[in-house]
Amino acid sequence: MGKLTAIQARNRGKNAGGVMPNTHQTAASLAVAFKKFTKSSMLSNDDSHRALLLFLYLWLTDQLDNITSLKDIPDLLRASTADKCEAHCLRNFKDGNISWTEYAQPYHTQQGTLYLWQPLPTALQVLFQPLVSSLSYQTPMLNQQEKKHFYDELQKCRNTPLLLRRCHRNKRDVFYRYFSYCIQVDAGLSSLAKMVLLGPERLHHRNATAYQVEETDRLRKKIFLAQNRYLERIIIAIKQLDLSEHFTARLLGQPKNLSEPTINIANYLKKNGIITVYQLKTQNGSKQYEAIPSIQIGSQRSLAEHDVVVFFNALHDKVEAHNLAKNMTLEQHRLYYNWRTIQLAFLFITLTGVRPTHAITIERRRCFAGEKVCVFDKGQWRPVILCSYLKTQITEYVKLQKMLTMQFPHHQPNQAMWHLIDEQGEQQLLTARILRTKMHSLWPGVVPYQLRHFFAQCALTSLPPHHLATQQIDRLMGHSNLGEHLGSDNQFPLSLMPLHHYLEHLVKRLGLLTLRRQGVVVDE
Structure with missing residues (x-):
């Protein structure tokens, strides 16, 4: 294959409709990460596996490649439902008798970066929701000593455990960028949703978002469904490879398994086409949830x-x-x-x-x-x-x-x-x-x-x-x-x-x- 042909093939592979990463290799790589970050020596004071959840958060939001020094590890904080959404925050929103974890998703607008709450995909709720509920507000998930352990584990060469050597693994960069690769080639995800997740500079066709406009409530729904699809591919591969036992973590004394999530979907996530997020408002001694207004992302020149x-x-x-x-x-x-x-x-x-x-x-x-x-x-x-x-x-x-x-x-x-x-x-x-x-x-x-x-x-x-x-x-x-x-x-x-x-x-x-x-x- 000539150089020009190789460039053309690479460009086509990055476009919507391309091939997604190998799920079997991704499942094996994720199993190794679970083993690494659920070690009893990972954290100093309990077995809550907060380091594992920080890793999963950085993996989901495509930030693992940005960790080049100890100071790059964010302080992942728990916010209340009354707090304004800010970078690297988690919160649990209770809808009826179901509590759902949401994270801060950046939106790139002409006025700057705006952070809005984004529900975590269903498969991760089984791990995040109970742990986030146990955290204190505005307290980092890891202290400085635990961050150092976390950083050291990220930098170490990953030796495949004996029980997992029968499975081929992804290269480190491919595994770290699993979600970004899926987003790029997802033909069902709109260009504006891709811009929200990847940023304008990483879009395959950078000018595509200048011609379209969407409401944040609709983008939130599209992102939620897309992330569920990407994780569902991995869960299917985990079951095909019989790796479920490698995805068990004890959270607050209770065993939780990523590959077997048994969780009910909150009602606010079931609306057709949109997901509306809410913020707790206190007025005259009363408390009530109010919908956060949706805003338009994209072109300012659209016509009715x-x-x-x-x-x-x-x-x-x-x-x-x-x-x-x-x-x-x-x-x-x-x-x-x-x-x-x-x-x-x-x-x-x-x-x-x-x-x-x-x-x-x-x-x-x-x-x-x-x-x-x-x-x-x-x-x-x-x-x-x-x-x-x-x-x-x-x-x-x-x-x-x-x-x-x-x-x-x-x-x-x-x-x-x-x-x-x-x-x-x-x-x-x-x-x-x-x-x-x-x-x-x-x-x-x-x-x-x-x-x-x-x-x-x-x-x-x-x-x-x-x-x-x-x-x-x-x-x-x-x-x-x-x-x-x-x-x-x-x-x-x-x-x-x-x-x-x-x-x-x-x-x-x-x-x-x-x-x-x-x-x-x-x-x-």
Whole structure:
């Protein structure tokens, strides 16, 4: 394999839809960690295995690689339900008769890092909940001496115990980054959820989050379900390898086993699509839980679907106001044609998600039989999928264009599929500046690029059977690295079918099929 091919394969492996880490090797590595951090000599004063829980917390939150010195070990503190969420804190929230442990999850916003409570995955509750309940508030889980023991164990070369030598283990870095590797290749996890867990700098497609927006309550649910999936893979492997006996720890005198969690789910975790967190409020001597308001993470330029529908209705009315049927003069015909050009450009952006940069059109030589289209985007060619509605609009527009241009004496074919015609009959290339001016007259304060944001948001919020995976959204948006673009990536009809179905559904969502031209019938 050549160097370039290896880079391309590595990029594809990091993208959504790639291969997750080997669960059998991860289970064996985790078993060794359990043996190491449940040794009786690990802690100085009791057998509560606080070091094990600190290790699991750092492993879950992908912080083990950051421990390069003793001072890097955080003071994991217990907070009360009345305290504000801060870094490296745990709390137990009681919902009815069920207590659930939550940890501080950082959210990266334009205003800085915000910490919000995130429920721990179900499999870890059996270990964390009883121990956190026994801790004093605002007291570090490990003292300085115990931290030194913890750091020494992390730095030691891990010798595989005799009973575990029949199992192959992951490399240390692969095991430490198990959750981050799973997050990167998880096709069912949105780009914004990945940004929350990995940080903006570690995303495979860094610009993907700039086009979407989600509420923190929904992100919290997605993260909770994703972490449960990743741990469930390991638990299945533990049972397949018959390693359950290596995952038992005595917490406060009671044996607990990671691979056999018998725990009821709290009611607040069962809501469909969201998880709302609460904070204890004390007022006039009374205590009650109040929901922490959800905030939006991601793009600040998203458009409401209703507003986009209103915009296209207004644009349609503007175009039809210039349609005088058979009584049009040449000048009136030209004005109507120009407005049809503007309308087609807006449809093209909204129904394909292309970047409205210099020329918002298609090159005729890059449109193959009206079915396959390629556009030059950020220095490379990429394919664009046209829905049937957009194909119909282009076909009708080309007929109108041919009728008009034949009436000018110096007509010359233009490589741009759609373009404007000035008062002298000269062809004028459609530019982003012209499109912004036209949009401002119909929708002040909004720019055409926000229609691309809207396209991404629609793809994110589509429900089954039109829901798209992260990789499919990236493909539609043109987000790619070396190894994932035209000429390097394989596209099969079966893999493109969900994209076609989504684009057809988007037309119906926007109500475009109900817009009729004078004397024109659009097939549904």
